[in-house]
Amino acid sequence: MNRTYFSAARLEQKYEEQLALTRKSNEQLSHVLELKQNYEHVLIASNEQSLREVTYETLQQVIEELVETWFTKMDSLVYMRLSLESQNQTVYYQTERGEKNRLDVLHQVSEQIVANEKLDSALTPRYVSLEAYTSAEDIQQKELEQSLFQLLLINVRGLAQRCLQQHQALELRFMESEMELARQIQSTLVPKEQLTLERLRARAVYAPFTYVGGDYVDYIRVDERYTCFIVADVSGHGLPASLLASGIRSAVRAVLQKSWSPDEVLTRLNQLLYDDLSKTRSFVTMLVALYDADEHALLLSRAGHPRPIYMSATQKMVLPCVGGVGLGLLPDSTYPLEKVPLLEEGFLLLYTDGLMESGRKELVRDTHSWLHGFSLLMDEHGNVLEHLMDGVESYIWEVTRQGRQTDDLSVLILYFQSYSAQPFPDIDVSTAPAARL
Structure with a gap:
């Protein structure tokens, strides 16, 4: 009996524990x-x-x-x-x-x-x-x-x-908008229309590496006798180079008020810009060519800039003209002046070094390749002026677009008659205005 009671009590206790x-x-x-x-x-x-x-x-x-x-x-x-x-x-x-x-x-x-x-x-x-x-x-x-x-x-x-x-997305859109505006402003400063003089015509080719570039290309009618052609390249790329190029454009016009000779233009520009260029550790290469309509000749001076390409029936060459150092490198640099009589019909290319750095390496390696290509164009188009100028411009675009552009590209194409030839036919120059001082 006691054992049975004990067992029931244990079971009840276990039940309570389990329930808890x-x-x-x-x-x-x-x-x-x-x-x-x-x-x-x-x-x-x-x-x-x-x-x-x-x-x-x-x-x-x-x-x-x-x-x-x-x-x-x-x-x-x-x-x-x-x-x-x-x-x-x-x-x-x-x-x-x-x-x-x-x-x-x-x-x-x-x-x-x-x-x-x-x-x-x-x-x-x-x-x-x-x-x-x-x-x-x-x-x-x-x-x-x-x-x-x-x-x-x-x-x-x-x-x-x-x-x-x-x-950052808003800043990027704002920057793109600002850069597009800068591109439009710079684009308006590059000659768009062909310049037509009595015995000479000029056309500009311009392609910045980015939105805006550091190249400056221009032609400016000084008076009825003289016309100034300028091609310059600011060191660097993008907006900083573009700002310097715009400032140089203003400086050129200021200097041309008093000095026309290319050597004097470069000397005065170097004196004017040296301090600012030194502070920004920048420099500018430039070629200035002054066309004398009376003598039908070009006066040239270079500041560290590539030598121009000269093409005529008897001479196809890179002009061996000497030059001084780039603007902003030496405070007292001088720039030799050379004269190029335009005795026979042909064209002259003033360009920045972007021309030599564009295109496929196996196609364009140096000026000799360009000389060969331009020679073929002259043989193809003969004396048909418009066809030749169009052909030269088209050839430049064709070659440079076959490779990856790595620098700003600017070219001035100057086509000229021979000294003894008849002047170009009269053309309505109102459709091709030239910049003036």
């Missing part, structure tokens, strides 16, 4: 389910916040709302501070919720992630940091909250990166 364990397990399960639902609300709400359109102007507001959502939905969260910081822990911005000195604080969390590895400013912080205090006791809950805090940092970093990307 089941109740505890059910309570834990219920708590876990409650936590899961609560954290799902956190994730849904934070995703909605993080997908909002954000700019630098609204970034802090969106972060405030995101932190508020996190703090409200996480029941165990007692205190939270989120901050955007520099590499040396300078706080650019921070937001806080709750009180960290409460008695129910059981767990402290500190997290930090890199927001930008290269930049470090109030707009593009180096780090996103978080400090949190919770009342969580369960290990699984602590681990889950740790992951959620890391997710919050990732969301905030994503917002900051989206702002940077949007800002």
Whole structure:
């Protein structure tokens, strides 16, 4: 009897113990389910916040709302501070919720992630940091909250990166717009129409390497007798070279008010530009040719610039004219003057070194290849002026476009009659205006 009673008591005790364990397990399960639902609300709400359109102007507001959502939905969260910081822990911005000195604080969390590895400013912080205090006791809950805090940092970093990307996209569009405007302005300064004089015609070919270039090509009617032709190349590429080229254009016109001879033009330009070019560590190569209509001759001076190509029935050559150094390299440089009588019909090419650096290497290696190609053109077109000038321009474009352009390209094509030949037929020059001082 005693043994039977003992067995029943043991069974009842085990039943109570098992029931207690089941109740505890059910309570834990219920708590876990409650936590899961609560954290799902956190994730849904934070995703909605993080997908909002954000700019630098609204970034802090969106972060405030995101932190508020996190703090409200996480029941165990007692205190939270989120901050955007520099590499040396300078706080650019921070937001806080709750009180960290409460008695129910059981767990402290500190997290930090890199927001930008290269930049470090109030707009593009180096780090996103978080400090949190919770009342969580369960290990699984602590681990889950740790992951959620890391997710919050990732969301905030994503917002900051989206702002940077949007800002950079706006800056790029603005820069492209500015560069396009600069290209249009520079394009208006390059001669578009053919210049027609009594015994000479001129045409410009111009192709910048980027939106804008550092080449300067121009022809300027000084008076009824003299016309000045200029081809120049500023060291470098892009906008800085373009700005210098535009300044040189103004300087040339100022110098031509008093000096026409090419050697004097280059000397005065060097004196005028030397200080500015030295400060920017830049230099300019330039060739100035002055056409004398009365003598039907060209006066030439070079400042470190490529020698012109001369083509006629009896002479096909690179003119062996001497020259001085580029503008901006020596303060007292001088520039020899040479005279080229135009005794027979032909054409002269004044160009920048981009002409020699364009096209396929196996097709165009040096001036000899160009001389050969131009000789074939002269044989093909003979004395038909318009066909020859069109052929020369087309040939230049054809060759240079077969390869990758690596530099600005400018060419002035000067076609001239022989000294004894009849002047060119009269043409309506109103459709081909020449620049004047």
